Amino acid sequence: MRKFLTMTAIAAVMVGTGGMAAKAAENVEVLHWWTSGGEASALDVLKKDLETKGISWTDMPVAGGGGTEAMTVLRARVTGGNAPTAVQMLGFDIVDWAKEGALGNLDEVAAKEGWDKVIPSALQKFSKYDGHWIAAPVNVHSTNWVWINKAALDKAGGKQPESWEELIALLDKFKEQGITPIAHGGQPWQDATIFDAVVLSLGNDFYNQAFIELNPDALGGAKMKEAFDRMTKLRSYVDDNFSGRDWNLASAMVIEGKAGVQFMGDWAKGEFVKAGKKPGTDFVCMRFPGTQGTVTFNSDQFAMFKVSAEKTAAQLVMASAIENPAFQSAFNVVKGSAPARTDVSDAAFDDCGKKAIKDLAEADKNGTLFGSMAHGHANPASVKNAIYDVVTRQFNGELSSDEAAEELKAAVEAAK
Numbered sequence: 001m002r003k004f005l006t007m008t009a010i011a012a013v014m015v016g017t018g019g020m021a022a023k024a025a026e027n028v029e030v031l032h033w034w035t036s037g038g039e040a041s042a043l044d045v046l047k048k049d050l051e052t053k054g055i056s057w058t059d060m061p062v063a064g065g066g067g068t069e070a071m072t073v074l075r076a077r078v079t080g081g082n083a084p085t086a087v088q089m090l091g092f093d094i095v096d097w098a099k100e101g102a103l104g105n106l107d108e109v110a111a112k113e114g115w116d117k118v119i120p121s122a123l124q125k126f127s128k129y130d131g132h133w134i135a136a137p138v139n140v141h142s143t144n145w146v147w148i149n150k151a152a153l154d155k156a157g158g159k160q161p162e163s164w165e166e167l168i169a170l171l172d173k174f175k176e177q178g179i180t181p182i183a184h185g186g187q188p189w190q191d192a193t194i195f196d197a198v199v200l201s202l203g204n205d206f207y208n209q210a211f212i213e214l215n216p217d218a219l220g221g222a223k224m225k226e227a228f229d230r231m232t233k234l235r236s237y238v239d240d241n242f243s244g245r246d247w248n249l250a251s252a253m254v255i256e257g258k259a260g261v262q263f264m265g266d267w268a269k270g271e272f273v274k275a276g277k278k279p280g281t282d283f284v285c286m287r288f289p290g291t292q293g294t295v296t297f298n299s300d301q302f303a304m305f306k307v308s309a310e311k312t313a314a315q316l317v318m319a320s321a322i323e324n325p326a327f328q329s330a331f332n333v334v335k336g337s338a339p340a341r342t343d344v345s346d347a348a349f350d351d352c353g354k355k356a357i358k359d360l361a362e363a364d365k366n367g368t369l370f371g372s373m374a375h376g377h378a379n380p381a382s383v384k385n386a387i388y389d390v391v392t393r394q395f396n397g398e399l400s401s402d403e404a405a406e407e408l409k410a411a412v413e414a415a416k
């Protein structure tokens, strides 16, 4: 079994006088997909924090929201025997790598700092494998959010839509204003992010049966057809250039008032904040109509790969830095997410951040917290990708709602 350095030994390595071990311990190579303006600012909070602890940063960014491309690059790196020190990862991907025996062990720092008591069990499900800590969760995001340009909303009467019908009425008003009603980027993970919210808007039980339990009747049934009908309706409100657009460029359309709304996880708020925009004044955040009280979450975690003993020391320092409550507040204020610990004050967060923290705690308590299908917290990548494929083909008009529901059921069955 791998032997881990004690915290005293780590400190000794860090203040070492420049030997090989000391040099290695002072660096982390981090693979991630945080390449937008808001994401880069958040990452900077982490880089700077580690610098103060004597750890330098080798950046390995792989652009592509949702991390699909990053996971492909990671596979090649690990297969080549050259795993990065730490990797941004989502839910079931972490568990899959743990099953392959590729991940390290953070038990020592987790025990010393009492992570078991402060990190919610919904996250621990992915941070631990076989009873051992394998990843350090940095945040909690959720996908059932709507980001609205405040001036456009005011012009449309100022009322936040509470039902599907009210949402459609608002989108029609945006059309009348001459702006693009929905800012969207046609990439499979973005289509899937909207689909998370649309499926959830048809009921918690439906979301649970379809995406968590993978019940064939829910996947191929009448309600799923209705979900696809709703996707077709939403598709009629995007602009002609939506195909392939990056999510942060879609956020920019709302920020600049060229579009009315974006349906996106709360990393979008990172873009609004980066642009100097304020919730309640410049933009409005709300849960997708019909999903208030429920949260489809995903958590970015830094999974630590099995590396040499010197690098293990740096991994433990990095993991400890990530779980520090002050860091959790500073980082997540910029990222748009909620802290990964339950004991972090919401004082520094804006109104949307406060709502995110409150919604999460309540959903956890009420049993209405579900893993996001689109962001790897409902199923392993094989199933997730099978769902992406059908959702995107349907969104682009290649499948009718009836065909899509049938295909969804069959594709999930084959991928399970």
Ligand code: BGC
Pocket (backbone or CB within 6 Å): 033, 034, 039, 064, 065, 066, 067, 090, 141, 267, 298, 299, 300, 375
């Ligand atoms: C991650 C976020 C990231 C977003 C867009 C999500 O899967 O959890 O941290 O900002 O993708 O890249």
